[in-house]
Amino acid sequence: MTTPLIDDLMRQLQGAPTGQIAQQLGTDPSTASTAIAAALPMILGAMGRNTQSEGGAEALFSALQRDHSGAGAGGLDLGGLLGSLMGGAGGNAGAAGALGSLGGLGGLLGSVLGGGAPASRQMDAGGILGNIFGSAQPRAESGLGQVTGMSSSQAGNLLKILAPIVMAYLAKQVSTRGMDAGALGGMLGQQRAEVQQQGGLGGGLMNAVLDTDGDGKVDLSDLIRLGGGLLSGRR
Numbered sequence: 001m002t003t004p005l006i007d008d009l010m011r012q013l014q015g016a017p018t019g020q021i022a023q024q025l026g027t028d029p030s031t032a033s034t035a036i037a038a039a040l041p042m043i044l045g046a047m048g049r050n051t052q053s054e055g056g057a058e059a060l061f062s063a064l065q066r067d068h069s070g071a072g073a074g075g076l077d078l079g080g081l082l083g084s085l086m087g088g089a090g091g092n093a094g095a096a097g098a099l100g101s102l103g104g105l106g107g108l109l110g111s112v113l114g115g116g117a118p119a120s121r122q123m124d125a126g127g128i129l130g131n132i133f134g135s136a137q138p139r140a141e142s143g144l145g146q147v148t149g150m151s152s153s154q155a156g157n158l159l160k161i162l163a164p165i166v167m168a169y170l171a172k173q174v175s176t177r178g179m180d181a182g183a184l185g186g187m188l189g190q191q192r193a194e195v196q197q198q199g200g201l202g203g204g205l206m207n208a209v210l211d212t213d214g215d216g217k218v219d220l221s222d223l224i225r226l227g228g229g230l231l232s233g234r235r
Helices: 004-013 016-025 029-051 056-068 078-085 093-101 104-112 125-148 152-177 181-198 200-210 221-234
Strands: none
Touching (some): 004 152, 029 056, 029 125, 029 152, 029 181, 125 200, 152 181
16 A cells, blocks of 8 residues: 555556666566555655755755746656656657657666766756755665665666656646645655555665664665565566
């Protein structure tokens, strides 16, 4: 069980987008799907934690408005990003133009992963992840790799792919719901609390990586067994 935001993102990433992500990572769609399901709660949970700090919600809200709104200058909306993952279908004119300048899916993901055209602010996955996880970014990459059987490099690349997608998704939520910074922080704080309470692979990984008890120890042994069981069941 997950949260409505995560369920919605997973639904939109099912099928062709997951297949394209798997191909980019050099893994199979089942592994990619399990990894995405584990990574999204961790990303949104970290965002929920950050928005509870002083000025955190305002900083995220400003970044979404400035760099990730489809209506903004150079902004890429979720439809444009997912359209590119599905072969160029969908997306608004601004997104289509920006994606076209990156050479479609290969150029888009190449830019996100550090190759091809220089990354703009909305596609600067490394910068986005640094803001989301801070000093916990290496733990996030390593932990995601351990529980899904991917290498740390593959896990890191998946987070780089998902980071702009999550930001574009949140920008769309802010726009369609008419949210301000306070509402955004409240929504993400609630998402984090629900994921933490539900546990499972995604919630457990989020708790381990973010070290919610503050003891500095990360025990992934139970999660590794859970992740291995999920992967075995999919094959």
